[in-house]
Amino acid sequence: MRFLSILATKSSAAILRRLGRGGSMPGQIGLKLDPQILKKLKIHAPVILVTGTNGKTSTANMITSMFEAAGYHVISNRKGDNLREGIVTTLLTHTDMSGKVNADAIVLEVDELNIKHILPNLPVSTLVVNNFFRDQLDRAREMEQLIDSIENVLPGYRQTLVLNGNDPNVVRLSLKAPKAHIVYFGLAKNKYSVEKTNEASEGKFCPRCGHRLVYSYYQYSHIGSFCCPECHFRTPILNVELKNIDLKDHTFTLHGEKFKDPYDGMYSMYNCAAVLAVADLYNIDTRHVKEVFANAPQPKGRNEKFSLDGRNVILNLVKNPTGANEVMKVIEEDRNKKTIVIVLNDNDQDGTDVSWIYDTHFEKLMNEATTRIITTGKRGFDMALRLYYGGYKGILEQKDTIEEAFNEAVRDKDDIYVIATYTALLPARSVIEKQVKNYG
Known part of the structure; x- marks a missing residue:
């Protein structure tokens, strides 16, 4: 059935390309014809999986670019088809009819819930895990169940785990992978580290004995330096530890060498640390890493900037409390007058x-620099209610559509921040681009 699975996947993908479409449907067909197709592929290249709640797309893409800069022929799912069907599509469309995958390296972003389908069925060389936060509770359920699904496929894994050593929920994976080689990455204590946090934190209890973890400092959320006073489960020695963190200049050092982060925020530094850990593991010169950082494309909706009639419009995606809180911090740092549009879909x-909006610190937006907040989307009224309960005293409006909300914001002549959930991101971006074109 391998031959038919490959043929059907390649053919259907080719038809979709001619129609100007993509997607995971070819992989669905391939899996239907041969559910074991991944195990039957002939792969003679390192296979690197990247997973985690936040940052896996940026991290996987930078790792891909790094290998390409070093001269590797890389197969990767850059477009983000990170479920099993999408990964099957990516691999089979780069496979010959005998099942041989022609690549020097394979880098795959994998949805957390799909690790259990991918790791046991491919010759994975390296599994990179960025972080674990609560996200999409209706789909992923509680984080504990998500982590369990990954832990269950680790006991027989003999290759390398590249883990965020500042996240206890990630470090705990090492307890279930006794045969694996472990590489830890993270950030040293810096001027942005805090001794206390009121952010939503999932890393409160020791995964080994259940006692409450003690933190010497936090970087953000539950990411930081932790220790269990009972069984001594703790932050491990970091193989890759970024130092001299400067979020304003986007710079850090590793082994005395200075690097520039292509994106904003502490969480982006962790993505860079993961990339550097992989570079070290595969002996890739840091000049290639610097080249990737210098030329990394701005992801759509990740602090994406537009110019409209002499003012800034900044678009940000939010999808869970931790990621949203990092966006709030970036906006709070901007002391210029601004109007904020929040688009909440469900x-x-x-x-x-x-319910995650009640774990997000929207209060950081509630200052004199915010002239007004306009909410919209399918749950726009819920968002307005959240801001009201949060104590916002400024102008608060609800509009039926993104177009109405953004058109209203444009009247203020201040900078505009647009905060959108996943399905609202591209519609919001289209509205912004239309207005930019009109004013151009």
């Missing part, structure tokens, strides 16, 4: 449970 891809 479609399946967003997560139908929007």
Whole structure:
């Protein structure tokens, strides 16, 4: 059935390309014809999986670019088809009819819930794990169940785990992988580290004995330096530890060498640390890493900037409390006058449970620099209610559509921040681009 699976996947993918479409449907067909197709592929190249709640797309893409800069022929799912069907599509469309995958390296972003389908079925050389946070509770359920699904496929894994050593929920994976080689990455204590946090934190209890973890400092959320006073489960020695963190200049050092982070925020530094850990593991010169950092494309909706009639419009994606809180911090740092548009949807891809907005510090937006906040989207009224309960005293409006909300914001002549959930991101971006074109 391998031959038919490859043939059907390649043919259907070719038809979709001619129609100007992509997607995971070819992989669905391939899996239907041969559910074991991944195990039957002939792969003679390192296979690197990247997973985690936040940052896996940016991290996987930078790792891909790094290998390419070093001269490797890389197969990767850059477009983000990170479920099993999408990964099957990616691999089979780069496979000959005998099942041989022609690549020098394979880098795959993998949805956390799909690790259990991918890791046991491919010759994985390296599994990179960025972080674990609560995200889309209706789909992923509680984080404990998600982590369990990954832990269950680790006991027989003999290759390398590249783990965020500042996240206890990630470090715990090492307890279930006794045969694996472990590489830890993270950030040293810096001027942004804090001794206490009121952010939503999932890393409160020791995964080994259940006692409450003690933190010497936090970087953000539950990411930091931790220790269990009972069984001494703790932050491990970091193989790759970024130092001299400067979030304003986007710079850090590793082994005395200075690097520039292509993106904003502490969480982005962790993505860079993961990339550097992989570079070290595969002996890739840091000049290639610097080249990737210098030329990394700005992801759509990740602090994406537009110019409209002499003012800034900044678009940000939010999808869970931790990621949203990092966005709030970036906006809070901007002391210029601003109008804020928040688009909250609850479609399946967003997560139908929007209770996470009560774990997000929207209070960081509630200062004199914010002239007004306009909410919209399918759950726009819920968002307005959250801001009201949060104590916002400024101008608060609700609009039926993104177009109405953004058109209203444009009237203020201040900078505009647009915050959108997943299914609202591209519609919001289209509205912004239309207005930019009109004013151009």
